[in-house]
Amino acid sequence: MLTLESLSLAQGNRLVLENVDGHFEAGTITALVGPNGAGKSTLVQGIMGVLKPIAGRVRCEVPKARRAWLPQQLALDLSFPMSVEELVMSGCWPTHGSFKRYGSAEYRRGQQIMHRLGLQALEHRPLGELSGGQRQRALLGRTLMQEAQLLLLDEPFANVDAATIDILIEVLRDMAASGVSIIVVLHDQDQLARLADRVLHLDRGHATWTTPNAQASAAPAPLAHRSRTAGGSA
Protein backbone atom coordinates (compact mmCIF):
# COMPACT_ATOMS: atom_id res chain seq x y z
CA MET A 1 0.00 0.00 0.00
CA LEU A 2 2.83 2.40 0.93
CA THR A 3 6.57 1.91 0.57
CA LEU A 4 9.48 4.10 1.63
CA GLU A 5 12.63 3.52 -0.39
CA SER A 6 15.90 4.91 1.02
CA LEU A 7 13.95 8.04 1.91
CA SER A 8 15.88 11.11 3.10
CA LEU A 9 14.06 14.26 4.20
CA ALA A 10 15.29 17.71 5.20
CA GLN A 11 13.72 20.76 6.81
CA GLY A 12 15.37 23.81 5.25
CA ASN A 13 19.00 22.77 4.97
CA ARG A 14 18.86 20.49 8.04
CA LEU A 15 18.92 16.77 7.19
CA VAL A 16 16.23 15.23 9.43
CA LEU A 17 15.88 11.62 8.22
CA GLU A 18 18.33 9.54 6.22
CA ASN A 19 17.76 6.34 4.26
CA VAL A 20 14.43 5.28 5.76
CA ASP A 21 12.98 2.06 4.34
CA GLY A 22 9.63 0.51 5.13
CA HIS A 23 6.46 -1.07 3.90
CA PHE A 24 3.00 -0.26 5.27
CA GLU A 25 0.36 -2.95 4.67
CA ALA A 26 -3.39 -2.49 4.38
CA GLY A 27 -5.14 -3.11 7.69
CA THR A 28 -2.17 -2.38 9.97
CA ILE A 29 -1.63 0.39 12.48
CA THR A 30 1.94 1.68 12.67
CA ALA A 31 3.03 3.94 15.52
CA LEU A 32 5.72 6.52 14.77
CA VAL A 33 7.67 7.15 17.95
CA GLY A 34 10.84 8.94 19.01
CA PRO A 35 12.01 11.91 21.04
CA ASN A 36 10.98 15.51 20.32
CA GLY A 37 12.60 16.68 17.10
CA ALA A 38 13.36 13.13 15.84
CA GLY A 39 11.47 13.75 12.61
CA LYS A 40 8.04 12.15 13.14
CA SER A 41 6.07 15.09 11.74
CA THR A 42 8.68 15.46 9.00
CA LEU A 43 8.11 11.84 7.93
CA VAL A 44 4.33 12.37 7.94
CA GLN A 45 4.80 15.44 5.71
CA GLY A 46 7.05 13.38 3.41
CA ILE A 47 4.50 10.56 3.14
CA MET A 48 1.68 13.03 2.39
CA GLY A 49 3.82 14.62 -0.33
CA VAL A 50 3.91 18.12 1.18
CA LEU A 51 7.66 17.76 1.74
CA LYS A 52 9.72 16.54 -1.22
CA PRO A 53 12.47 13.96 -0.55
CA ILE A 54 16.06 15.03 -0.98
CA ALA A 55 16.83 11.39 -1.84
CA GLY A 56 14.89 8.16 -2.25
CA ARG A 57 11.15 8.06 -2.70
CA VAL A 58 7.67 7.39 -1.34
CA ARG A 59 5.59 4.95 -3.38
CA CYS A 60 1.90 5.02 -2.57
CA GLU A 61 -0.77 2.90 -4.25
CA VAL A 62 -3.61 4.78 -2.55
CA PRO A 63 -5.19 7.49 -4.75
CA LYS A 64 -4.91 11.02 -3.33
CA ALA A 65 -8.69 11.20 -2.76
CA ARG A 66 -8.40 8.27 -0.32
CA ARG A 67 -5.49 9.63 1.73
CA ALA A 68 -6.33 11.54 4.88
CA TRP A 69 -4.15 13.48 7.26
CA LEU A 70 -4.97 14.82 10.72
CA PRO A 71 -2.19 17.29 11.58
CA GLN A 72 -1.28 18.20 15.14
CA GLN A 73 -3.98 20.22 16.88
CA LEU A 74 -1.61 23.16 17.23
CA ALA A 75 -1.26 23.30 13.44
CA LEU A 76 -5.02 23.51 12.85
CA ASP A 77 -6.85 26.73 12.16
CA LEU A 78 -10.48 25.95 12.85
CA SER A 79 -11.73 29.55 12.86
CA PHE A 80 -13.29 28.85 9.43
CA PRO A 81 -17.07 29.26 9.86
CA MET A 82 -18.19 25.65 9.51
CA SER A 83 -20.33 23.36 11.65
CA VAL A 84 -19.48 19.84 12.82
CA GLU A 85 -21.91 18.40 10.29
CA GLU A 86 -20.39 20.46 7.46
CA LEU A 87 -16.89 19.31 8.42
CA VAL A 88 -17.91 15.64 8.53
CA MET A 89 -19.77 15.93 5.19
CA SER A 90 -16.74 17.64 3.61
CA GLY A 91 -15.10 14.20 3.71
CA CYS A 92 -17.05 13.62 0.46
CA TRP A 93 -15.30 16.49 -1.34
CA PRO A 94 -12.29 14.61 -2.78
CA THR A 95 -14.58 12.23 -4.68
CA HIS A 96 -17.82 14.24 -4.92
CA GLY A 97 -16.61 17.83 -5.42
CA SER A 98 -17.28 20.71 -3.04
CA PHE A 99 -20.11 22.39 -4.98
CA LYS A 100 -22.46 19.51 -5.71
CA ARG A 101 -25.36 18.87 -3.33
CA TYR A 102 -25.02 15.76 -1.19
CA GLY A 103 -27.51 12.95 -1.81
CA SER A 104 -29.73 11.42 0.88
CA ALA A 105 -27.51 8.32 1.14
CA GLU A 106 -24.52 10.58 1.88
CA TYR A 107 -26.48 12.49 4.54
CA ARG A 108 -27.54 9.19 6.13
CA ARG A 109 -23.93 8.03 6.24
CA GLY A 110 -22.89 11.37 7.78
CA GLN A 111 -25.54 10.94 10.49
CA GLN A 112 -24.39 7.37 11.23
CA ILE A 113 -20.79 8.54 11.54
CA MET A 114 -21.71 11.41 13.89
CA HIS A 115 -23.76 8.99 15.97
CA ARG A 116 -20.83 6.54 16.15
CA LEU A 117 -18.52 9.33 17.34
CA GLY A 118 -21.00 10.78 19.83
CA LEU A 119 -21.31 14.03 17.85
CA GLN A 120 -25.05 14.16 17.18
CA ALA A 121 -25.82 16.79 19.81
CA LEU A 122 -23.03 18.93 18.39
CA GLU A 123 -23.86 18.70 14.70
CA HIS A 124 -24.71 22.41 14.27
CA ARG A 125 -21.97 23.69 16.59
CA PRO A 126 -19.29 25.85 14.88
CA LEU A 127 -15.84 24.26 14.91
CA GLY A 128 -14.38 27.25 16.76
CA GLU A 129 -16.63 26.40 19.76
CA LEU A 130 -15.50 22.79 20.18
CA SER A 131 -13.21 21.38 22.84
CA GLY A 132 -10.01 19.64 21.75
CA GLY A 133 -11.54 16.17 22.06
CA GLN A 134 -14.77 17.12 20.26
CA ARG A 135 -12.67 18.57 17.45
CA GLN A 136 -10.64 15.36 17.11
CA ARG A 137 -13.85 13.34 16.89
CA ALA A 138 -15.21 15.67 14.18
CA LEU A 139 -11.95 15.44 12.22
CA LEU A 140 -11.96 11.64 12.45
CA GLY A 141 -15.60 11.75 11.29
CA ARG A 142 -14.48 13.54 8.14
CA THR A 143 -11.91 10.79 7.38
CA LEU A 144 -14.61 8.12 7.88
CA MET A 145 -16.83 10.02 5.45
CA GLN A 146 -13.92 10.16 3.00
CA GLU A 147 -13.55 6.37 3.24
CA ALA A 148 -9.81 6.94 3.60
CA GLN A 149 -7.59 3.94 2.77
CA LEU A 150 -4.50 5.58 4.21
CA LEU A 151 -4.83 7.66 7.36
CA LEU A 152 -2.02 9.61 9.03
CA LEU A 153 -2.57 11.11 12.46
CA ASP A 154 -0.09 13.34 14.26
CA GLU A 155 -0.51 13.07 18.06
CA PRO A 156 -4.31 12.65 17.85
CA PHE A 157 -4.76 12.14 21.60
CA ALA A 158 -2.93 15.25 22.83
CA ASN A 159 -5.24 17.17 25.22
CA VAL A 160 -8.05 14.64 24.71
CA ASP A 161 -9.94 13.13 27.66
CA ALA A 162 -9.83 9.39 28.44
CA ALA A 163 -13.41 8.67 27.27
CA THR A 164 -12.75 10.30 23.90
CA ILE A 165 -9.44 8.43 23.56
CA ASP A 166 -11.37 5.17 24.09
CA ILE A 167 -13.83 6.10 21.30
CA LEU A 168 -11.06 7.17 18.94
CA ILE A 169 -9.02 3.99 19.55
CA GLU A 170 -12.08 1.81 18.95
CA VAL A 171 -12.93 3.62 15.70
CA LEU A 172 -9.31 3.46 14.49
CA ARG A 173 -9.11 -0.28 15.25
CA ASP A 174 -12.36 -0.82 13.31
CA MET A 175 -10.97 1.19 10.39
CA ALA A 176 -7.83 -0.99 10.36
CA ALA A 177 -9.97 -4.14 10.54
CA SER A 178 -11.76 -2.94 7.40
CA GLY A 179 -8.40 -2.62 5.56
CA VAL A 180 -7.31 0.97 6.21
CA SER A 181 -3.58 1.48 6.72
CA ILE A 182 -3.05 3.83 9.67
CA ILE A 183 0.14 5.65 10.69
CA VAL A 184 -0.06 7.47 13.99
CA VAL A 185 2.49 9.62 15.83
CA LEU A 186 2.34 8.69 19.52
CA HIS A 187 4.19 9.57 22.71
CA ASP A 188 2.27 7.50 25.22
CA GLN A 189 3.26 3.89 25.95
CA ASP A 190 -0.22 2.81 27.06
CA GLN A 191 -1.87 4.22 23.91
CA LEU A 192 0.82 2.56 21.81
CA ALA A 193 0.18 -0.83 23.40
CA ARG A 194 -3.57 -0.50 22.84
CA LEU A 195 -3.40 0.72 19.27
CA ALA A 196 -0.28 -0.23 17.32
CA ASP A 197 0.58 -3.43 15.46
CA ARG A 198 4.06 -2.22 14.54
CA VAL A 199 6.35 0.58 15.60
CA LEU A 200 8.74 2.75 13.59
CA HIS A 201 11.21 4.30 16.00
CA LEU A 202 12.99 7.45 14.83
CA ASP A 203 16.10 8.77 16.50
CA ARG A 204 19.02 10.92 15.36
CA GLY A 205 18.11 10.71 11.71
CA HIS A 206 17.62 6.94 11.57
CA ALA A 207 14.60 4.66 11.66
CA THR A 208 14.27 1.24 13.30
CA TRP A 209 11.29 -1.10 12.95
CA THR A 210 10.14 -2.74 16.17
CA THR A 211 7.04 -4.08 17.94
CA PRO A 212 4.83 -2.60 20.68
CA ASN A 213 6.10 -5.30 23.10
CA ALA A 214 9.74 -4.47 22.44
CA GLN A 215 8.93 -0.80 23.04
CA ALA A 216 7.20 -1.62 26.33
CA SER A 217 10.19 -3.53 27.73
CA ALA A 218 12.65 -0.90 26.50
CA ALA A 219 10.67 2.12 27.72
CA PRO A 220 8.10 1.54 30.47
CA ALA A 221 7.82 5.28 31.05
CA PRO A 222 6.22 7.67 28.53
CA LEU A 223 8.23 7.54 25.30
CA ALA A 224 9.16 11.21 25.33
CA HIS A 225 8.66 14.07 27.67
CA ARG A 226 6.23 16.56 26.20
CA SER A 227 7.97 19.89 25.95
CA ARG A 228 6.34 21.42 22.90
CA THR A 229 5.83 25.12 22.77
CA ALA A 230 3.05 26.81 20.79
CA GLY A 231 3.75 27.01 17.05
CA GLY A 232 4.88 23.39 16.77
CA SER A 233 6.45 21.71 13.84
CA ALA A 234 3.68 20.20 11.72
Ligand SMILES: Nc1ncnc2c1ncn2[C@@H]1O[C@H](COP(=O)(O)OP(=O)(O)OP(=O)(O)O)[C@@H](O)[C@H]1O
Ligand atom coordinates in the same frame (compact mmCIF):
# COMPACT_ATOMS: atom_id res chain seq x y z
N1 LIG B 1 9.51 24.22 9.13
C1 LIG B 1 10.70 23.88 9.63
N2 LIG B 1 11.81 24.57 9.32
C2 LIG B 1 13.02 24.23 9.81
N3 LIG B 1 13.23 23.19 10.63
C3 LIG B 1 12.16 22.47 10.98
C4 LIG B 1 10.83 22.75 10.51
N4 LIG B 1 9.98 21.86 11.03
C5 LIG B 1 10.72 21.02 11.80
N5 LIG B 1 12.02 21.40 11.77
C6 LIG B 1 13.13 20.72 12.45
O1 LIG B 1 13.20 19.38 11.95
C7 LIG B 1 13.50 18.46 13.01
C8 LIG B 1 12.39 17.40 13.08
O2 LIG B 1 11.18 18.04 13.48
P1 LIG B 1 9.81 17.26 13.58
O3 LIG B 1 8.77 18.27 13.86
O4 LIG B 1 9.66 16.39 12.40
O5 LIG B 1 10.09 16.36 14.86
P2 LIG B 1 9.05 15.47 15.70
O6 LIG B 1 9.70 14.16 15.91
O7 LIG B 1 7.71 15.50 15.06
O8 LIG B 1 9.04 16.30 17.07
P3 LIG B 1 7.89 16.44 18.23
O9 LIG B 1 7.88 15.16 19.00
O10 LIG B 1 8.43 17.57 19.05
O11 LIG B 1 6.59 16.76 17.55
C9 LIG B 1 13.65 19.29 14.28
O12 LIG B 1 15.01 19.53 14.49
C10 LIG B 1 12.91 20.58 13.95
O13 LIG B 1 13.48 21.65 14.65
